[in-house]
Amino acid sequence: MNITKSAVAGTLESSDVYVKAEPCDKLEVEVESVVYNQFAEEIKKSIMEVVEDLGVTSGKITVNDKGAIDCVIKARVETAIKRAGGDK
Amino acid sequence: MRRSMLFIPGNTPNLLMNGDVLGADSIILDLEDAVSPAEKDSARILVRNALKSLNYKGCEIIIRINPVDTDYWMHDLDEIIPLKPNMIMPPKVSCAQDVKTVSDYIAKLEEKCGFEKNTVKLIPLIETAMGIENAFQIAGADERVAAMFLGGEDLTADLRCKRTKEGTEIFYARTRMVCAARACGIDVYDTPFTDVEDIEGLYTDARFAKALGFSGKASISPRHVEGINEVFSPTQAEIDYAHEVMETIRIAKEQGKGVVSLRGKMIDAPIVARAQQVIEMERAMFGGVEDDD
Numbered sequence: 001m002n003i004t005k006s007a008v009a010g011t012l013e014s015s016d017v018y019v020k021a022e023p024c025d026k027l028e029v030e031v032e033s034v035v036y037n038q039f040a041e042e043i044k045k046s047i048m049e050v051v052e053d054l055g056v057t058s059g060k061i062t063v064n065d066k067g068a069i070d071c072v073i074k075a076r077v078e079t080a081i082k083r084a085g086g087d088k
Numbered sequence: 089m090r091r092s093m094l095f096i097p098g099n100t101p102n103l104l105m106n107g108d109v110l111g112a113d114s115i116i117l118d119l120e121d122a123v124s125p126a127e128k129d130s131a132r133i134l135v136r137n138a139l140k141s142l143n144y145k146g147c148e149i150i151i152r153i154n155p156v157d158t159d160y161w162m163h164d165l166d167e168i169i170p171l172k173p174n175m176i177m178p179p180k181v182s183c184a185q186d187v188k189t190v191s192d193y194i195a196k197l198e199e200k201c202g203f204e205k206n207t208v209k210l211i212p213l214i215e216t217a218m219g220i221e222n223a224f225q226i227a228g229a230d231e232r233v234a235a236m237f238l239g240g241e242d243l244t245a246d247l248r249c250k251r252t253k254e255g256t257e258i259f260y261a262r263t264r265m266v267c268a269a270r271a272c273g274i275d276v277y278d279t280p281f282t283d284v285e286d287i288e289g290l291y292t293d294a295r296f297a298k299a300l301g302f303s304g305k306a307s308i309s310p311r312h313v314e315g316i317n318e319v320f321s322p323t324q325a326e327i328d329y330a331h332e333v334m335e336t337i338r339i340a341k342e343q344g345k346g347v348v349s350l351r352g353k354m355i356d357a358p359i360v361a362r363a364q365q366v367i368e369m370e371r372a373m374f375g376g377v378e379d380d381d
Contacts, residue, residue: 009130015102071141072101075134082129 003059007083010068010076017068019076021084024060027051033065046070050077059084089372090114090148091304091320092313093237093277097122099131104138107147110310111317114148119164120155120179128160132167139171150211152177156186162193169197169208177237181212182219184229191230206232211277215239216246220261223268233274237306238265240279251282253289255296266301275303284309294319321373322366330366333359 006022029051031043047061061077068076094112096103098119107115117138123131135151151173154160157180165176178190187210194208210232214223220243227236240258244251251257262278269276278297281290290312294305298319305316322330333355340348348355 013102015105068101069105069141071137072105072134075137076130079130079133082133 001054001056001081001085003056003081003084005084007080009079009083010072012064012066014066015068015072016066017073017076018064018066019080020060020062021077021080022060022062023084024058027056027058028060030060030062031065032063034067035065042070043073046073047077050074050081054078054081054085056081089369090235090275090277092316093150093304093306094310094313095122095152095280095306095308097131098135099123099127101134104134105142108142108144111313112147112307112310113304113317114150114174115144116150116152116177116306118152119160120152128154128163132160132164136167136171139168139173148175149173150175150177152179152213153190155180156189161190165190165193165197169194170201172201172203173208175209175211175234177211177213179213179239180215180219180242181226182216183222184225187212187226187229187233191232194232208232209234211235211237213237213239214261214265215242217243219243220264223265224271227268227272227274233272235275235277235303236265236269237277238262238279241282243279253281253283253286253293255293262297262300262302270301276301278302278305280306280308281312282308284311287311287315290315291319322369326366327370330363330370333363334367 003021003023008018008020010016010018012018029044029047031040033040033043043065047063051061065073090113092112093114093116094110095116095118096107098117117135119131119135151168153164153176156178176194178186181187191210195205198205198207211234212226214220214226214236219226227233238261241251243261244257247257249257266276281293283289294316297305304320307313307316333350336348336350336355337360
């Protein structure tokens with residue numbers, strides 16, 4: 001799937017995560033989290049799993065995490081990418 | 089055992105995560121009214137992931153999908169059925185064909201997933217005047233229908249009357265739903281009591297629903313779950329009486345008696361059936377009860 005436009009998913013409420021997917025020449029992932037020191041690597045891993053599953057090879061994924069669990073992070077990243085790829 | 093059904097908005101992670109610790113026998117993960125049109129895709133994916141990852145131990149899972157006259161309901165089922173929820177709640181069901189439409193699509197998905205036929209049950213939400221009038225046909229429309237649920241809010245809008253705490257305006261709908269469901273041998277659930285702060289009102293409303301024959305009641309607030317469970321559970325006196333009935337029947341059988349009485353009242357088939365239902369509830373609530381048979 002190609003990221004052809006900017007799209008967002010999720011919220012900044014507790015236990016949720018706000019994700020922005022936008023076009024970019026290379027693949028970039030940026031993470032901000034209330035639990036960054038403890039879980040930054042796990043969060044990045046979850047993001048990359050979704051990115052790979054959806055076959056995304058380029059684009060910028062920016063994540064602002066408010067303490068979301070893994071299945072929520074993955075859901076929001078998937079939604080943002082699909083929206084950015086023209087799905088709704 | 090399903091006494092209480094708690095609605096949880098499908099796009100709210102902190103509620104979804106805690107769905108199984110709020111005391112409800114069933115949780116209804118809502119993809120319909122609790123989700124704005126712009127967030128339907130997001131909620132669908134979130135609920136699917138929650139079902140994939142979270143345990144929801146001891147809690148029945150019901151998914152309220154979007155109505156069959158929208159573009160969403162098939163997408164909802166595409167994502168949700170592979171996760172094998174216990175039940176699907178199609179809203180605004182007005183006729184038997186609405187049930188068949190949803191059931192046929194679920195059947196295709198069940199086959200694709202390799203599930204046994206009719207694995208996923210249906211609990212149609214009846215909330216239109218037409219739906220109430222067709223309640224019997226809806227209840228018997230398909231083998232997949234295991235229960236029906238009355239939605240009082242949309243119904244009163246359709247009836248063009250005011251929704252009140254007393255519920256006089258939905259009395260006909262309630263009794264018609266109970267009669268239709270029982271005629272088809274399925275469970276029937278009452279509309280939520282929507283004043284979250286009024287716990288006494290909730291008890292009054294739930295007791296009235298139980299008296300009419302409802303199997304349980306839905307709730308839009310975790311605060312109402314305990315009261316609903318209490319009202320729709322058998323009392324200790326009812327449990328004791330049920331065991332007495334079954335013991336009396338057992339002794340009568342041993343003695344070859346055809347007709348027996350307890351406390352001066354003849355024990356006939358409906359009393360035995362009621363006693364068995366109470367004991368089943370007791371087993372579901374506490375487990376490990378000795379078999380009376």
